[in-house]
Amino acid sequence: MIEEATADAFDGVDIVLASAGGAVSKRLLPEAVKRGAVCIDNTSAFRMDPTVPLVVPEVNPEQLRKHQGIIANPNCSTIQMVVALKPIFERFGLKQVIVSTYQAASGAGQSALNEFFQESRDYLAGKEMTANILPTASDKKHYPLAFNLLPQIDVFEEDGYTHEEWKMIHETKKILLNDMDAEDLKVTATCVRVPVPISHGESVYIEVNDEKATA
Ligand SMILES: NC(=O)c1ccc[n+]([C@@H]2O[C@H](COP(=O)([O-])OP(=O)(O)OC[C@H]3O[C@@H](n4cnc5c(N)ncnc54)[C@H](OP(=O)(O)O)[C@@H]3O)[C@@H](O)[C@H]2O)c1
Known part of the structure; x- marks a missing residue:
């Protein structure tokens, strides 16, 4: 199913993979977290946020344990x-x-x-x-x-x-x-x-x- 990415569209979603630009991530990911989702963000919106782990699975997977709903991945x-x-x-x-x-x-x-x-x-x-x-x-x-x-x-x-x-x-x-x-x-x-x-x-x-x- 494809539907518009609004805050309420994340009700019941477990995992969000976000890659629609930093502004979209900043607006929608906190809403998805509020609704219980874990978000993996491909944009630069949260990478430098000290509460958000910046993870490459082969390098620092231990940081995943610290996430509070959003996990960032770095620049390619x-x-x-x-x-x-x-x-x-x-x-x-x-x-x-x-x-x-x-x-x-x-x-x-x-x-x-x-x-x-x-x-x-x-x-x-x-x-x-x-x-x-x-x-x-x-x-x-x-x-x-x-x-x-x-x-x-x-x-x-x-x-x-x-x-x-x-x-x-x-x-x-x-x-x-x-x-x-x-x-x-x-x-x-x-x-x-x-x-x-x-x-x-x-x-x-x-x-x-x-x-x-x-x-
Ligand atoms: N970590 C990395 O290595 C890496 C590498 C490249 C890009 N990025 C990041 O990934 C993001 C996207 O880059 P891109 O190269 O894929 O850009 P892109 O080719 O311009 O694609 C952006 C996509 O986001 C969609 N989109 C835009 N606004 C949306 C919204 N409000 N709701 C749902 N979808 C929306 C667009 O849909 P429409 O086509 O329908 O408009 C399009 O499919 C950027 O933040 C970029 O910095 C990260």
Whole structure:
């Protein structure tokens, strides 16, 4: 059965998988929790809320026990990185992580993917490309992704990082150290949108605390 996602639509629902944007999650998930549901949220709405566990099942499943109705999952680029980092972190400790990402058009949603395909068709037909979405819909200026690279994902923060980069830094700290601002692990990220429809890649440089540690 398909019905409109209103507060009352969650009556009798046990598990909610939410992925309709942060604003929708913020509005509806507290209503679903009130009605007894456990919500797993794919958006960034609750990831930094100290009462909400940020969980990657292969990395920190023990955090699930602390949930109060909402469980967040991290950004896609953070997920694939922390799965690889976890065994190294456990055995050697981590001092520093420097990550560069190569992120596909699909990460910006269906409308960005449609625009990317249209730009590609236009470019190959010798027509001018029109961009209205990327790097981020809320910006005034937009650039084509087709046959291009965009070193900006989401809006810029005051410190010069983009919000996507900010998320990778703080989500990694929250998942590995349970503290989004942990200072004993240094993380920096550079996130780039690349002209492919699907598949994110990343290059990760790390420094460990103790190279000689044994299990
Ligand atoms: N954790 C991750 O790795 C990750 C990765 C990608 C995206 N995300 C997050 O997931 C969310 C969706 O991203 P996306 O790429 O899938 O975007 P998208 O392609 O734009 O899809 C959004 C979907 O949400 C639906 N929707 C919008 N408002 C709704 C409402 N009020 N009630 C029910 N459904 C509604 C839309 O339905 P219509 O098409 O009918 O409008 C559409 O199917 C975003 O918050 C994004 O940041 C997370």
